[in-house]
Amino acid sequence: MSKNILYRLYALSFVGICLVPTVLMPFVKSSSDKEKRQLAAKPEIKTEDGKPNFGFFDDFDAYFSDHFAFRSKLVNLDGRLKSTLFGTSNTDNVIVGRDGWLYYGETADDFMNINTLSDRAVDNIRRNLELMDEYCKSRGAQFVFTAVPNKNSIYPEYMPFNYIESDNVGNYEKLMKTLSESGFCLDMAEALRSADASIPLYHKTDSHWNNLGAYAGHVRLTEVLGVESCSLGTSWFTRNDRLGDLAAMIYPDEEAKDTNVYNDYEFTYSYEGRFRGLDDLTIKTTAPDKEGKLLMYRDSFGEAILPYMAECFGEAEFSRVVPYRMEGIDGGSVVLEIVERNIGNLQKYAPVMAAPKTDAPENAEVFKGEGVIVKTESSGNFSHVYGELPEEFFADGGSRIFITTADGTFEAFCCFEDKLLEREGEFSDRGFSAYVPQIPKLNPGDVTITAVKSDGTVLKYN
Numbered sequence: 001m002s003k004n005i006l007y008r009l010y011a012l013s014f015v016g017i018c019l020v021p022t023v024l025m026p027f028v029k030s031s032s033d034k035e036k037r038q039l040a041a042k043p044e045i046k047t048e049d050g051k052p053n054f055g056f057f058d059d060f061d062a063y064f065s066d067h068f069a070f071r072s073k074l075v076n077l078d079g080r081l082k083s084t085l086f087g088t089s090n091t092d093n094v095i096v097g098r099d100g101w102l103y104y105g106e107t108a109d110d111f112m113n114i115n116t117l118s119d120r121a122v123d124n125i126r127r128n129l130e131l132m133d134e135y136c137k138s139r140g141a142q143f144v145f146t147a148v149p150n151k152n153s154i155y156p157e158y159m160p161f162n163y164i165e166s167d168n169v170g171n172y173e174k175l176m177k178t179l180s181e182s183g184f185c186l187d188m189a190e191a192l193r194s195a196d197a198s199i200p201l202y203h204k205t206d207s208h209w210n211n212l213g214a215y216a217g218h219v220r221l222t223e224v225l226g227v228e229s230c231s232l233g234t235s236w237f238t239r240n241d242r243l244g245d246l247a248a249m250i251y252p253d254e255e256a257k258d259t260n261v262y263n264d265y266e267f268t269y270s271y272e273g274r275f276r277g278l279d280d281l282t283i284k285t286t287a288p289d290k291e292g293k294l295l296m297y298r299d300s301f302g303e304a305i306l307p308y309m310a311e312c313f314g315e316a317e318f319s320r321v322v323p324y325r326m327e328g329i330d331g332g333s334v335v336l337e338i339v340e341r342n343i344g345n346l347q348k349y350a351p352v353m354a355a356p357k358t359d360a361p362e363n364a365e366v367f368k369g370e371g372v373i374v375k376t377e378s379s380g381n382f383s384h385v386y387g388e389l390p391e392e393f394f395a396d397g398g399s400r401i402f403i404t405t406a407d408g409t410f411e412a413f414c415c416f417e418d419k420l421l422e423r424e425g426e427f428s429d430r431g432f433s434a435y436v437p438q439i440p441k442l443n444p445g446d447v448t449i450t451a452v453k454s455d456g457t458v459l460k461y462n
Contacts, residue, residue, distance in 0.1 A: 094246050101158035102246040104207040107150040107341050111159060113168040117344055121429040122174045123398035123454075124414035125346040126182075131413060132326065132336065133184045135353055140331040141295075144224055145179070146186040147172060148209065148217065148301045150340045151202045154192055172340045191220035205244030205258045212236065212261040214304035221305075222312060225333050227292065230308040233265030269310040278303040283318045285310040293317075293332035297324045301339050309335075326353035327381075327435075347415055350386070350433035352379070355410035361402055361450050364458040367392060372461045374444040375420065382435035383442045386417045389430050389451060389461075397454035401432040404448040410436050 088096055095103040109115045117125075129145050136143035149172065152159050169177075172189065179185035192201055192213060201213030209217070215232075222229040242260040269287040283306065293315040296302065302318060310316045313333070319325070322345075324336070338346065371390030376383060385403050393399055401412040416431025418424050432449070439446070450460040 090250055094250050095152075095160065095163070096250075097152075097158040097160055099158055100204055101155070102205045102244065102250075103152050103159060104150070104246060104341070107152055107207075108163060110150055110170055110172070110341055111152045111156065111163055111165065113166045113170040116168055117171050117174065118429050119174075119396075120394065120398045121344065121347055121427075122171070122178055124429055125175060125343065126178045127398065127400065128346055128350075128413050128415065129179065129184070129336075130182065131356065131411065132324075132351060132353075133182070134356065135326060136329060136334050138356075139329045141329050141334050142225065142332075143184050143334045143336070144186055144221065145184055145336045146188045146217075146221065147175065147343055148337060148339050149189040149192065151207060151209075153189060153340060155200065155202060171343050175343060186221060186224050188217055188220070192216055199238075199261065203242060203244055203258045203260070205247035206242060207246055208301055209304060210242070210259075210261050211263075211304055214301075215263075215308055218305050218308040221309070221335065225335075227312050227333070230311045231265050233263045236261055236263050238262070267307055267311055269307070269316075278306060279320075281320050285313075285316045285318075287311055287314055287316075290314045294335065295319070295329065295332060296335040296337065298335075298337045299339055299342065302337055305337075323349040324351040326351045329353075344427060347429065347431070348418060348427075350413035350415040350417070350435065352382070352435055354382070355403070355412060355434035355436050357408050357410050358402065360404055360409040361452050361458045361460075364450055364460040367459050367461045372449065373421070374447055374449060374461075376442045376444050376447065377420075378438065378440075378442075379435060381438055383438045384433070384435055385412070385442075385447055386415070386420060386433035387431070387444075387449075388416060388421065388428055389432065389449065391430070393451040393453070393459050393461075394430065395453040395455040395457070398429070399451040399453045402450040402452070403432070403434050403436060404450065405436055405439055405442065405446060407437045407439065409450075410434055 091105070093105045095105055095108065097103055103111075132145075133143040153172065156165075176185070176187050176189075192209075195201065195213075195216035197212060197216065199212065200210070201216060202209045215230075219229045238259050238261055240257045240259050242258040243255065244258040247254070247258065268289075269285045272284040272286055275283060279300070287310060290311070290313055292313050294309060294313040294317070296306075296309060296316065296318045298306075298318055298320060302320070306318055309318075315332075326334075369390065369392060371392075373387040373389075374385070375387050376385050378384070383405070385405075389399075389401070393401075398414060401414060403410050403412050412432040412434035414429075414431065415433040416426070416428040417433050418426050418428075448460055448462040450458060452458050
């Protein structure tokens with residue numbers, strides 16, 4: 001057989017192998033369940049308004065990349081080769097650590113203390129939490145805030161050597177310092193580091209704490225709330241039954257199970273209404289022979305702690321709805337839990353509650369410049385006033401923002417409503433947002449915005 005024939009056979013074989021994923025694409029469906037993302041949609045030749053889709057080929061490239069046949073198997077193979085041979089990941093969403101540990105890619109900046117929040121942003125968050133605390137107190141409720149540390153904040157020793165911590169102060173440390181004397185803040189990192197645990201409190205291949213870590217957080221949280229913690233039963237035991245979310249991203253074709261920790265305590269609480277899973281937006285529970293009520297705003301870290309908290313209150317509600325709906329609070333305990341990597345979200349999306357009424361700031365200078373954005377809309381029983389102020393409304397630190405309408409003056413949350421302002425994904429430490437008594441057809445021109453700067457000067461815009 002001549003060399004030319006061999007070359008041709010080799011070329012045909014190579015082309016044939018490359019065509020297999022394309023030819024079989026209609027018959028082998030891809031799934032995004034394990035990768036925790038939405039796969040690209042099939043592109044259309046025309047846009048919704050009937051015009052030619054000039055981005056068709058870019059859309060098709062994205063669609064093909066997400067849907068070619070045997071994609072999960074090939075991605076899985078690529079992930080195994082890179083993690084085993086080079087200690088790297090095939091996706092920015094996952095960091096491959098040492099000894100089989102995986103970390104969420106979005107926590108890298110927090111770990112290295114880079115791209116941290118500005119001092120003004122931290123001051124905004126502090127004031128926002130103070131306003132929530134003041135509102136809860138006015139409604140006869142106790143408020144507690146806690147941020148659950150990222151996994152690499154508690155277990156940094158397994159991070160890759162090329163991730164080097166800077167000398168900067170991180171977001172978590174900044175916030176804990178400014179809230180140290182607030183009376184409503186629980187330092188969850190300190191609680192976890194001081195917990196007596198012979199096994200890790202976080203999963204190796206998942207971004208979350210395990211049941212033991214959640215229980216340690218629960219014990220500290222109930223101490224602050226003045227409630228007896230849930231019993232342990234008689235012993236802890238382990239099972240390899242946790243499908244790690246990080247492992248699923250880089251090994252989508254495997255059932256990569258992680259170890260979880262359980263105790264033999266038999267829970268007595270029950271779910272009220274329709275319950276589908278611990279990731280439901282709203283979950284309500286009741287527990288026999290228990291008193292008090294709990295409202296807990298939580299994220300995915302709240303799933304593991306939910307059973308322990310539900311067991312300790314006669315009535316409990318666990319909500320993942322954002323913005324936080326606080327207008328119905330009436331006594332009891334209110335907990336706000338958020339993971340460290342999302343601390344910046346506390347200056348987005350003002351909670352739905354009546355903004356506190358106050359006296360209008362005096363001695364205000366009128367601002368005659370440009371750059372003030374004021375938006376108004378009707379929202380349930382409220383008029384929602386939000387927007388962004390230019391730099392002139394701020395001194396070195398943050399400012400307290402006040403909104404004056406025909407019904408009086410109200411203090412606003414220092415929140416930048418990125419979605420409502422059609423700037424989704426952006427962050428700004430110059431935003432404001434408040435729910436004030438409803439005024440039919442309230443226009444931005446009917447609103448006065450006043451800022452009391454950190455240096456004591458006052459500036460207003462109408």
